[in-house]
Amino acid sequence: MKYDHILIRYGELALKGRNKRVFLQQLQHHIQHKLRQFKRIKVSQTQGRMFILLNGENPEPVFDICKQIFGISSMSAAIKVENNEDEIKQAALYALQQSKHARTFKVVSRRVNKTFPVGSQALNHMLGGHLLTHTEGFTVDVHDPDVKINVEVREKATYITSDVVYGLGGLPVGSGSRTLLMLSGGIDSPVAGYLAMKRGVAIEAIHFHSPPYTSDRAKQKVLDLVKKLTVYGKTIRVHLVPFTKLQQAIFEEIPDGYTMTVMRRMMMRISEEICIKRGILSITTGESLGQVASQTMESMHAINAVTNLPVIRPLVTMDKSEIIDISEDINTYDISIRPYEDCCTIFTPKSPKTKPKKDRVEHVEHSFDFTPYIEEALEHTEEVKVSDQHTEASEFKDLL
Ligand code: ATP
Ligand code: MG
Secondary structure (H helix, E strand, O other): OOOOEEEEEOHHHHHOHHHHHHHHHHHHHHHHHHOOOOOOOEEEEEOOEEEEEOOOOOHHHHHHHHOOOOOOOEEEEEEEEOOOHHHHHHHHHHHHHHOOOOOEEEEEEEEOOOOOOOOHHHHHHHHHHHHHHHOOOOEEOOOOOOEEEEEEEOOOOEEEEOOOEEOOOOEOOOOOOEEEEEOOOOOHHHHHHHHHHHEOOEEEEEEEEOOOOOOHHHHHHHHHHHHHHHOOOOOEEEEEEEOHHHHHHHHHHOOHHHHHHHHHHHHHHHHHHHHHHHOOOOEEOOOOOOOOHHHOHHHHHHHHOOOOOOEEOOOOOOOHHHHHHHHHHOOOHHHHOOOOOOHHHHOOOOOOOOOOOHHHHHHHHOOOOOHHHHHHHHHOOEEEEEOOOOOOHHHHHHHO
8 A cells, every 4th residue: 555646735725716727727737847757647636626646656755846836735645545444444554654753643534425334423433443453552632633544535536644744835836927026146035036936926037237347156146046946936037137337327427325226226127128028017126124225115215216017025024034034945045145246236335325315316317318228238138047947056157
């Protein structure tokens, strides 16, 4: 006997009413895509349940991958047997024996198929007795068991499950349109991208760099961060925008206190252009209120004024420590703290205005026409696709 199925539970998805079918299809496709290396595995939806059919594969590596798929709230390995008492007993025994750390158990039966001759309560007693006589060291605890042996007698078959493995929750990526993630090499923006993806949103990324002031290693760092985000989605398209000339123009033409605000406004304008070109409806940033000078309410107001697109800021009310915790969980932290300069740190003004007035910023900006610089930056923007396939760290060498 062996586990032959994994039962997928999707919590929040169950609430989605009419859209539910579409969401479930997205989830099924995504699971299939992420498990494509296991040739024998199939994903199916039957009678309102989603199952992974293992067809001889081990459940452990499948769990490891599924733990990183948004939309799954929890999973259990399951055994499917015929609606037959002996087979059910054998399977329940196997399931209990697999729960290595459990000492107490409870059998929870559900008879969906009313033609099955044994009722739920009777099945609980019968299986409980069978498990106690055929194992050593286990006792029954109906209030707080270490493991529940769930037995579901359905129309065509009976499913036996035990331990619950928790997933990430959220919504399946792709069910919620796309956003353009403004990705620096810092700690915050990859976390913002991850949280947008958690709500079902697929991402494309935009990164501004300033060669030769920023190095190839800084660019590599950003691509490495994107690679970590692909774990939760599919291939991610990255727009690498050369920002040097525009930044130099800003620093020559704009009074020192406003350069940072103007620079951010230019980044927003270029991001909006890329959104239009790509049919993307929102921009996502890693801004968090009060963190640095550019992230005051006044600053956000002045920067946001250049676009009508929704700007999503998943981290806006989070503390740095909370953001760092997530970045460690998703393995971006160690990449983010690599010490390469980014374009913003190189062109940092001595005394940026922490409360820039929008009208004043617009006034100083109007003294110079930045449009040709924006157009040039867009024209020389390079696109790189980072695949979610497992590859060696050196994969980007050719691109740099
Ligand atoms: P992060 O850790 O994400 O770099 P930060 O705390 O350093 O954030 P800022 O430097 O003020 O904050 O940047 C705010 C946001 O602006 C970033 O989270 C990111 O979304 C965007 N951003 C900053 N620099 C760049 C860049 N070079 N390319 C693309 N987006 C950027
Ligand atoms: Mg930064």
